Amino acid sequence: MRRTLVSMSAAAMLATVILAACQTVPITGRSQLQLLGERQEVQMGLTAYRDTLKKEKISNDTRLNDQVLRVGRRIAEATGKRDYQWEFKVIENDKMVNAFALPGGKVAVYTGIFALTRDDAGLAAVMGHEVAHAIARHGGERLSQELAVEGLVAAAAVGLAENDSKKARLYAGLLGVGAAVGVLLPYSRLQESEADRLGLIFMAKAGYDPRSAVDFWRRMAAAGKGEAPEFLSTHPADRTRIREIERWLPEALSYYKPR
Numbered sequence: 001m002r003r004t005l006v007s008m009s010a011a012a013m014l015a016t017v018i019l020a021a022c023q024t025v026p027i028t029g030r031s032q033l034q035l036l037g038e039r040q041e042v043q044m045g046l047t048a049y050r051d052t053l054k055k056e057k058i059s060n061d062t063r064l065n066d067q068v069l070r071v072g073r074r075i076a077e078a079t080g081k082r083d084y085q086w087e088f089k090v091i092e093n094d095k096m097v098n099a100f101a102l103p104g105g106k107v108a109v110y111t112g113i114f115a116l117t118r119d120d121a122g123l124a125a126v127m128g129h130e131v132a133h134a135i136a137r138h139g140g141e142r143l144s145q146e147l148a149v150e151g152l153v154a155a156a157a158v159g160l161a162e163n164d165s166k167k168a169r170l171y172a173g174l175l176g177v178g179a180a181v182g183v184l185l186p187y188s189r190l191q192e193s194e195a196d197r198l199g200l201i202f203m204a205k206a207g208y209d210p211r212s213a214v215d216f217w218r219r220m221a222a223a224g225k226g227e228a229p230e231f232l233s234t235h236p237a238d239r240t241r242i243r244e245i246e247r248w249l250p251e252a253l254s255y256y257k258p259r
Helices: 002-020 038-055 062-079 111-117 120-135 138-161 165-205 211-223 238-253
Strands: 022-024 031-033 087-091 099-102 106-110
Touching: 031 138, 038 087, 038 099, 038 106, 038 138, 062 087, 062 106, 062 120, 062 165, 099 120, 106 111, 106 120, 111 120, 111 211, 120 138, 120 165, 120 211, 138 165, 165 211, 165 238, 211 238
Parallel strands: 087 106
Antiparallel strands: 022 031, 099 106
């Protein structure tokens, strides 16, 4: 009985902390959990960025570097986030069709994605999406969710099993799987969709036609080698992503002024 009360008390305290740590995502207005301070998140992003660049080969291709810097600066300006120390790098790896943006505005683009971006507008679709993750603080939110789920799972396991340690481990394992599929994966897909929406707006504000994003994601879908069922994936299915982007285009086009 005592252990049950302790677990209930711990869960109540955690719930209080979670409620107090809610923040709001710019533009979309969605409430999110942020257990980390932004300064701490930015420092973690800087550390991860430096570690990544040490392990990777930085491209010396002047044309690609100029393109990434040109597009990146316009996207960064469109976000209005002037307290970030923005950096843009091209990583030489033709097999990696990817790009990323870390907290604090640290952005890198792999050479493997340029075959699909094709031009500045296609690259803006990619960089707008990745930068949106940083602006929306999705990294800190995801870490906060994992910390919260771990705390709730531990408290629930103790409360359900009480003095039976074998049952406690079993419940913790089952709850952990349920949390991953039922909470963390859907939130990851939600973050990806939110980054798509914000990315469209950022590229439009930067003077790139947001309709180019539809063309880019169609090329990405065609280049893919199959995908996991959407309910077990951290990203929306290709057809879902393209359909949602098309739905958000009128909003993004309201910001679009060609340069």
